[in-house]
Amino acid sequence: xxxxxxxxxxxxxxxxxxxxxxxxxxxxxxxxxxxxxxxxxxxxxxxxxxxxxxxxxxxxxxxxxxxxxxxxxxxxxxxxxxxxxxxxxxxxxxxxxxxxxxxxxxxxxxxxxxxxxxxx
Amino acid sequence: xxxxxxxxxxxxxxxxxxxxxxxxxxxxxxxxxxxxxxxxxxxxxxxxxxxxxxxxxxxxxxxxxxxxxxxxxxxxxxxxxxxxxxxxxxxxxxxxxxxxxxxxxxxxxxxxxxxxxxxx
DNA sequence: CGGTATCCTGTGAGATACTG
DNA sequence: CAGTATCTCACAGGATACCG
Numbered sequence: 001x002x003x004x005x006x007x008x009x010x011x012x013x014x015x016x017x018x019x020x021x022x023x024x025x026x027x028x029x030x031x032x033x034x035x036x037x038x039x040x041x042x043x044x045x046x047x048x049x050x051x052x053x054x055x056x057x058x059x060x061x062x063x064x065x066x067x068x069x070x071x072x073x074x075x076x077x078x079x080x081x082x083x084x085x086x087x088x089x090x091x092x093x094x095x096x097x098x099x100x101x102x103x104x105x106x107x108x109x110x111x112x113x114x115x116x117x118x119x120x
Numbered sequence: 121x122x123x124x125x126x127x128x129x130x131x132x133x134x135x136x137x138x139x140x141x142x143x144x145x146x147x148x149x150x151x152x153x154x155x156x157x158x159x160x161x162x163x164x165x166x167x168x169x170x171x172x173x174x175x176x177x178x179x180x181x182x183x184x185x186x187x188x189x190x191x192x193x194x195x196x197x198x199x200x201x202x203x204x205x206x207x208x209x210x211x212x213x214x215x216x217x218x219x220x221x222x223x224x225x226x227x228x229x230x231x232x233x234x235x236x237x238x239x240x
Numbered sequence: 241c242g243g244t245a246t247c248c249t250g251t252g253a254g255a256t257a258c259t260g
Numbered sequence: 261c262a263g264t265a266t267c268t269c270a271c272a273g274g275a276t277a278c279c280g
Binding site: 005006007008009010011012013014016018020023024027028042043044045049086087089090091092093095096097098100101102105112113114 | 125126127129130131132133134136139140143144147148162163164165190206207209210211213214215216217218219220221222225232233234
């Protein structure tokens, strides 16, 4: 009987944050809770469907908390869960590397990067 | 005229390591150069096609170096490039989080994880 | 051994319209 | 405002066979 599921531990990490948009969503949540509409604005290229879908999976993984305010119009807020905060070091590292990479690749990051996660 | 390409810096990182197998490959290369056949053995679920494809993209991104030994039978070795080494902190963080996550989720990691990147 | 070339399929993901 | 439900399709990715 074989129970082994992973060949290397990083596969478990990717199961949680490996989706196409998951890291991007999580990075946006580093600086605090966000409403659905805010996330959409921050990710103009994501579809409503993908946004909801990826958020659900992050919720199921236990790294994001969803709060529904039953009012009119309805309001929903997403934020890193307590467990999700354990990903912060990784998320910061990913953002920092990307910023350095952009500078290294394009020279002037201002023309290629809308905003920095670090000083938003 | 609009030149902006990224909405957030992490997108640039994902462009380099965001493929389905790229992080796994890179993690295996942390501990030194590997032959194609070794990588296949370490990743029993990856197809020949995907392995080659992902390696090519990592090469084009400049994070992996490929060395071809023109002998019989032919021999190819892959390793982190100098630039690729700048990803090491991220890769280690991803592996460590995964290991902790497995333990947290399953209790006994031995049954779910083939081997640890940390003590291979 | 390492890699390409075909073929073929599943599904990731967009567009659109609708609901509470 | 936030989220479903369909419909649709491109393409990621598997299986197989062949090449230097």
